[in-house]
Amino acid sequence: MQFTGTGRYVAPPDLAIAVNAAVTLERPLLVKGEPGTGKTELARQVAESLGLPIIEWHVKSTTKAQQGLYEYDAVSRLRDSQLGDARVHDVANYIRKGKLWQAFEAPQKVVLLIDEIDKADIEFPNDLLQELDRMEFHVYETGETIPALHRPVVIITSNNEKELPDAFLRRCFFHYIRFPDAETLRAIVDVHYPGLKRGLLDQALTQFFDLRDTPGLKKKPSTSELLDWLKLILAEDLTAEDLRRDPHTLLPRLHGALLKNEQDVALFEKLAFMARRPR
Incomplete structure (x- = not known):
């Protein structure tokens, strides 16, 4: 699995080397660069080049790391219990799978894009450390552990709006996309x-x-x-x-x-x- 660019994406040699190194090391690729240099599009083109599906998680200022794993809809469960709905007896009916869960349970290897991670709270990257490192997470409501069936190719983009924690950076392969000559x-x-x-x-x-x-x-x-x-x-x-x-x-x-x-x-x-x- 070697990325060299595609017919619609010109990848300089240093960028192609970074992508392939991250794939080989099985570490997230952290891509920085000024807005408009093709960081988000890189993930899509890597997926196309390697023949893999892509799952995109676009981070906002209000996004929490937990949302990438799953969300428990307690309000819907309470409402259903008041209405006497039989679904209420199985808590799994109220678990909404996040993008990481979707990537972990995919039947084949996928590219997971975590886009603009620096938009979120400073604790956001730290809250994903264990999940991205061990490639599994625990669902407390159901008591199950969700491991990655196939380790995804994780590409994380940042516009450098805020510094990322050292512990998070240590777990990534880093590349800065310089402005093209x-x-x-x-x-x-x-x-x-x-x-x-x-x-x-x-x-x-x-x-x-x-x-x-x-x-x-x-x-x-x-x-x-x-x-x-x-x-x-x-x-x-x-x-x-x-x-x-x-x-x-x-x-x-x-x-x-x-x-x-x-x-x-x-x-x-x-x-x-x-x-x-x-x-």
């Missing part, structure tokens, strides 16, 4: 928009990297935002000449696909104003 970015664009005119792509990439390199930018545009921008450029049938920046604002055409807050838009307008001032 120009050559890799060209390869990514070619996957999504094959046959894009070279002159148009050269101009678009030049403006894109100039934008990212602007000092003081609050949010740098990502790979996904570049692809959105190119889609709009193609839809508008713009040429390389059309992409010249507006000298009054220094903003590129259709800049709303690249800049996502008013501070960054104002920054370029300020730079344009300063450039027009007499010296």
Whole structure:
């Protein structure tokens, strides 16, 4: 089982090595990187490449680790007992299986994505230590232990919004997805928009990297935002000449696909104003 990327996902050699190392070691792969660099999509493409089903657990600020295992619906059981429902005598009827349980009982090996783990409470990663390490957990309401029939390939993503506990990090294989260089970015664009005119792509990439390199930018545009921008450029049938920046604002055409807050838009307008001032 070797991951090398897919026809729709360009995986740099260091990323492919990290995925394969995590699979070999049977440890969770912790993937960090700025938003929009393809961390979530990586898990889907690993599943496709290895021919495995994928189970996705998207973490929110309110998500608790227990929800990944199971939830006991005591309210429904109480209601059913008041209605005289016979189901109430079997507590298993009120156990809702979480994503980890689904991955553990799957009849074949699966890819388990735990997406944006840093969104949850700081205790969230620690609460999963034993389950991810031993690949089993106990259901207190029924007294049963649920072991993993097949150890899943676990891929965990983080946007680095908060530090993760050392004990959790020790159990993971870590990889940071660096922002693609120009050559890799060209390869990514070619996957999504094959046959894009070279002159148009050269101009678009030049403006894109100039934008990212602007000092003081609050949010740098990502790979996904570049692809959105190119889609709009193609839809508008713009040429390389059309992409010249507006000298009054220094903003590129259709800049709303690249800049996502008013501070960054104002920054370029300020730079344009300063450039027009007499010296």
